[in-house]
Amino acid sequence: MATSDTRVVSVQRLSPGPGSRSLSEWWADERKNSTPESKAIEEAANLLRTSDIPVAFPTETVYGLGADATRSTAVQGIYKAKQRPSDNPLIIHIDSLEMLDRLLNPASSSPSITKTPRISIPEIYKPLIDRFWPGPLTIILPNPSGSELAPEVTSKLTTFGARMPSSPLARLLIHVTDRPLAAPSANASTKPSPTTAQHVHHDLKNRIDLILDGGASGVGVESTVVDGLCSPPAILRPGGIGIDELRQCAGWENVAVAYKDSALDIKDIPRAPGMKYRHYSPKARVVLFEGGSKEAGVTKHVRKDLSDSAVGAQTIGIVRTRNWKQGLGLAPDDIIASTVKPVDGAAIDNLTNFSIPVQQTGSSNSRTKLAYDYHLGSETESIAHGLFAALRALDEFDVDVIYVEGISDRDGDLAAAVMNRLRKAAGSELKAFLSHTSQSTSYFTMCKSPLHDFLHGLPKCEHHVHLEGCMSPELIFTLAERNNITLPDPATNPAYSSIAALTARYDHFSSLDDFLAFYFQGMAVLMNEADFADLAWWYFSKAHADGVHHAEVFFDPQVHIDRGIPYETVVNGFSQGCKRAESELGLSTRLILCFVRHLPVSSAADVYEKFISSGHFEAGVVHGLGWSSTELGPPKDMFRAQYADAAQRGIPLTAHAGEEGDPTYISTALELGATRIDHGIRLVEDPELMKRVVKQGTLLTVCPLSNVRLRCVSSVEQVPIRRFLEAGVKFSINSDDPAYFGGYILDNYCAVQEAHQLSVLEWRIIAENSVQQSWIEDSRKAELLEKIESYVKQHMVMEV
Ligand SMILES: Nc1ncnc2[nH]cnc12
Ligand SMILES: [Zn+2]
Numbered sequence: 001m002a003t004s005d006t007r008v009v010s011v012q013r014l015s016p017g018p019g020s021r022s023l024s025e026w027w028a029d030e031r032k033n034s035t036p037e038s039k040a041i042e043e044a045a046n047l048l049r050t051s052d053i054p055v056a057f058p059t060e061t062v063y064g065l066g067a068d069a070t071r072s073t074a075v076q077g078i079y080k081a082k083q084r085p086s087d088n089p090l091i092i093h094i095d096s097l098e099m100l101d102r103l104l105n106p107a108s109s110s111p112s113i114t115k116t117p118r119i120s121i122p123e124i125y126k127p128l129i130d131r132f133w134p135g136p137l138t139i140i141l142p143n144p145s146g147s148e149l150a151p152e153v154t155s156k157l158t159t160f161g162a163r164m165p166s167s168p169l170a171r172l173l174i175h176v177t178d179r180p181l182a183a184p185s186a187n188a189s190t191k192p193s194p195t196t197a198q199h200v201h202h203d204l205k206n207r208i209d210l211i212l213d214g215g216a217s218g219v220g221v222e223s224t225v226v227d228g229l230c231s232p233p234a235i236l237r238p239g240g241i242g243i244d245e246l247r248q249c250a251g252w253e254n255v256a257v258a259y260k261d262s263a264l265d266i267k268d269i270p271r272a273p274g275m276k277y278r279h280y281s282p283k284a285r286v287v288l289f290e291g292g293s294k295e296a297g298v299t300k301h302v303r304k305d306l307s308d309s310a311v312g313a314q315t316i317g318i319v320r321t322r323n324w325k326q327g328l329g330l331a332p333d334d335i336i337a338s339t340v341k342p343v344d345g346a347a348i349d350n351l352t353n354f355s356i357p358v359q360q361t362g363s364s365n366s367r368t369k370l371a372y373d374y375h376l377g378s379e380t381e382s383i384a385h386g387l388f389a390a391l392r393a394l395d396e397f398d399v400d401v402i403y404v405e406g407i408s409d410r411d412g413d414l415a416a417a418v419m420n421r422l423r424k425a426a427g428s429e430l431k432a433f434l435s436h437t438s439q440s441t442s443y444f445t446m447c448k449s450p451l452h453d454f455l456h457g458l459p460k461c462e463h464h465v466h467l468e469g470c471m472s473p474e475l476i477f478t479l480a481e482r483n484n485i486t487l488p489d490p491a492t493n494p495a496y497s498s499i500a501a502l503t504a505r506y507d508h509f510s511s512l513d514d515f516l517a518f519y520f521q522g523m524a525v526l527m528n529e530a531d532f533a534d535l536a537w538w539y540f541s542k543a544h545a546d547g548v549h550h551a552e553v554f555f556d557p558q559v560h561i562d563r564g565i566p567y568e569t570v571v572n573g574f575s576q577g578c579k580r581a582e583s584e585l586g587l588s589t590r591l592i593l594c595f596v597r598h599l600p601v602s603s604a605a606d607v608y609e610k611f612i613s614s615g616h617f618e619a620g621v622v623h624g625l626g627w628s629s630t631e632l633g634p635p636k637d638m639f640r641a642q643y644a645d646a647a648q649r650g651i652p653l654t655a656h657a658g659e660e661g662d663p664t665y666i667s668t669a670l671e672l673g674a675t676r677i678d679h680g681i682r683l684v685e686d687p688e689l690m691k692r693v694v695k696q697g698t699l700l701t702v703c704p705l706s707n708v709r710l711r712c713v714s715s716v717e718q719v720p721i722r723r724f725l726e727a728g729v730k731f732s733i734n735s736d737d738p739a740y741f742g743g744y745i746l747d748n749y750c751a752v753q754e755a756h757q758l759s760v761l762e763w764r765i766i767a768e769n770s771v772q773q774s775w776i777e778d779s780r781k782a783e784l785l786e787k788i789e790s791y792v793k794q795h796m797v798m799e800v
Contacts, residue, residue: 003056006205008197009040010213023095023175026168033192044212051209052354052696056186056200058214060167061136061222061240062185064093064192065208070416073216074666075152081207082188083310087761089155090182091138092162094172094216097129102164103180106146119144124228127249136223136240142794144223153182156760157793162222169214175365185222186211205470205479226255230790234258258794266449283625284317284394284550285401288422288540289360291408294581300331302403306358306369308624315370317394317402318386320380324405330371330685331356340704343372347393348386350721372397373774380415382406388420408584422575435466454795455749458763461550461770462745464653464701464732466594466628467532467554467574468523469737473502479525506740512710513630516598519737520559527565529573536577542738544585546746549784551581557610558603559596566608575621590775591622595639596629608642617651623775624652627669631661633689647673652775654701659712670698674686676773681707683729684705684720699773702750705743706736725762732770764792 006458017144018026042657043057051716052068052074065081067074069092079086094100097759104119121129125139125531133346143154154160162180165171174181187194188203204211224239226246233257246252264780289298318328329338331354340354353372355461360367374390376383404422407415442672457653471479477499480487490497495505495518502518508720536553543551553574571591578589593611595604607623616622625646627639643653655669659679663686670692677683680700681692692744693700704719706712713719724731733752739742743751758766771784 006201006208006211008201008211009043010211010215011037011040011169012215013798014041014169014172015167015214018172021241023172027172027176040210040212041173043178044173044210048177048181049171049211054078054081054186055210056172056197056204056208056211057170057183058167058197058212058217059093059165059170060217061165062217063186063197063200063211064170065182065186065204066183068177069153069180069182070148070150070151072106072152073152078184081204082184083207085604087155087759089157089161090153090184091225092153092160092180093150093170093183094162094164094180095171096164099174099180100141100164102272103148103160104144105164106144106148120724121541122228122235124166127251127314128226128228128246131249132241132245134164134171136161136163136166137235138223138225140225140227140229140236142229144512146616149180150182154741158789159227159229159793161225167214167217169212173212206633214569216777226252228252228325230744232256232795235251236794247638284399286391286404286422287401288406289402291406291419293406294754295324296544298324298403298405302328302330303358305401306356307360307361311401311564313369313400315372315397315399317372317397317399318374319390319394319402319404320373320375321405321407322381326352326373326375327371328403329356330531333479340373341704343397347396348374348389351390351393366606372399380407380411380418381699383415384418388424392634400710415544423777431580451753451758451763452750454747455753456547456758457791457795458547458767459771459784459791460546460548460745460749460750460767461552461732461774462675462783463552463732463770463774464554464703464734464736465539465543465576465745466554466556467536467539468526468559469519469735470523470535470739470742471522471540472739473506474500475535475538475739476522476525478528479527479531483525483527484525485525504711507740509709509740512712515737515740516629517742518556521742523556523559524604526560529569529576532570532573533576533580536574537580540581540585540587544581544587546744548587549770549787550588550590550743550776550780552592552775553578553625554592554597554628556594556596556598556628558607561607562599562603567607567614571614571616571621574617588776588780590624592624592626593622594629594656595625595627595640595642597627597634598630601638601641603672604639604642608645612618612645612649619647624654626654628656628658628678631656631665636661636665636674640672641673643674652676656702659707659710663765666693670696675699676701679703679707679712680731681712681719684723690727694730697730697773700724700729700730700731701734703734703736703741704755705741709741716751719752719755721752721756725758725765730773733766760792760795764788767792 010105022686023316044057047053047055048066048068054077056063061275065078067078069075071431075090100121107405140159140161143158143160144306145148149160168399177772183192186200186204194200195217196204197211201210205338222237224241225237227234227236232254233252235246238259243255246255265535268435305313327333328348336354340352343351343353351374353370355368356371357366358369369729372394373527376386376390391402406419406422488496496504539550539553555570557567557570560569574591581589594639611622646653653674654675654676656678657665657669658677658681661682666680666683667689676699681702683693702719704716707719708716733748735743735745735748767784767788771788774781
């Protein structure tokens, strides 16, 4: 730093404030009398206007490290002094509403007359400003176009946070500087917030020139940050002003809590649809059955859990909603009727329990297990109202597993909000015993990242998932039995001896082709339109639970046709799943037909002909084309004729390339008209091609867990995420074949975070590029970009 000697100058005499005088009158008197304090303030204001070294000054909360919020180099000086980088937004400190008005209307301070209407402070803030300003309250405002604020202050958000400090000294300094000041706390990065000039000196001596000493700060905690631009308004950060005080103000009665606070009980949080709920995770495992799951499938599943000692379910909880009957058929009705009894001392009324005789697997002994049963009622309101109380009450009785009957997302906003919270509580244990197939995931997300919750809620797009890659071993065995398909003989292929053996085999793929053999075998049990529809629905439900808003999904019709399933069966089934996801989950979807490279070109030509003659592209049923399967071996440009024809028809094109194959596979795909590359991780081997990809804005659909399982890289650390980010290569993060590779999209996001430690802003870039490069209408893109903006805003911590 330029400085070596930090001066502490007392301005304590000014601390009581101007009395009945205005700030300007007060300042005029001080200057006239040439007081030492006025000299110190003048010097500080001069430094703030001209130097890039910040000045420390007292506010009523803590000491702030002030810089001119309109100059980038000055704001950067704050982090130089703190000796750490940061991309969090900074709070702007103002002396008056006039200064705020000038910030909101930058054009009006220039002589060029524009006719843009003046922006005023949103009405919602008026009662708060009347009551709490000046004081420890920060409000979020729209950053106008042509804003004078340095980009470092807003962190590239379209909003900024402002507050008017009640400390007269702080306001006087801002007034004399005549600039809004960014002022996070004046401490070194690892130290607590400073409340005296001596604390500041201790932390920052020789790193800044001047500390104004105004005595001890009064409040000692940061300002409360509120966002009135969203509905309902939200508290982004707790601070000097409490939720109860805010709720007394008009328009703030239902203020939502948009930060995590373990001290806040869920019942304190208003239950309006569309707001953010705290992520409540019961101690017990929660198994959520999606709405519409058939009771017989559920009963079988729970019975299996109870008899399997490895599951460890001694005491279970059952939370019923619309359809499940008491006892869930786990024991004969007369046994349930004779043992069922009300539970005393429960935090909820009408909790009952009953006994279930259970035969343990591998043992002739039968044991009695205990089930707690709670009926939330069948109305959505009663379900929403009682849900968390029920989960908590069951937790108090130390149940091992809670089975919950979900409801349909289609039953209104409140129902969708209930399911959203339940899916979060259930984590990866989402089951769907649907009308036709049965499928569940057992992928266990061991995400240790502090950003896990952020990544979960971040609005995502998936561009690279094979619907046939979503068939779990459980589903393969179930459908094989139901559809009378013989799986490979375990004598020759031991992987097929059981679900567990097949699952274990997936840990040892030696290459893409080794995996593909299992993948093609797995999909060979899909026979009817309903099989395809249920599989697609399964994927979309899971993706929705992982925070996906838009999904573009691959399917391999040639492989199904090759085994005698008509093209129409496949497309109709998958398309039904897409429609259901759009209407029930609010997802937007796109089907992408993939040619496969292990079958002859003539087979691709046949399916292409069917696709064109069906009118599926024009009808919006199938939206684009891709190619996949074996990379090394067949000619790189084997679908040249089909891609040339499709490009001419304006059909969007993508291609699997640069997964196992070198960068020439990527350049060939681009040459054939692909505007997107699936995988593409080997792009880093050709810097010139990488520059071209950046220039053209080509999206890579990267699948980190897939790359590890197929041994394209040795670990997620080796996936060139940072190289792509630094070079400006656009990419999205995807799951590929989640049932085979150990995780769905959120697992992939978390794996990237653990390996590469990205910042919130880097995730924002990934999320935005994913939207921008999606094959959807501009209006949908705008909708998703807005979701990302408001989500990121709520998750950016204001720098203190
Ligand atoms: N990872 C992958 N690469 C090529 N083809 C595929 N088909 C399904 N998954 C694939
Ligand atoms: Zn793929």
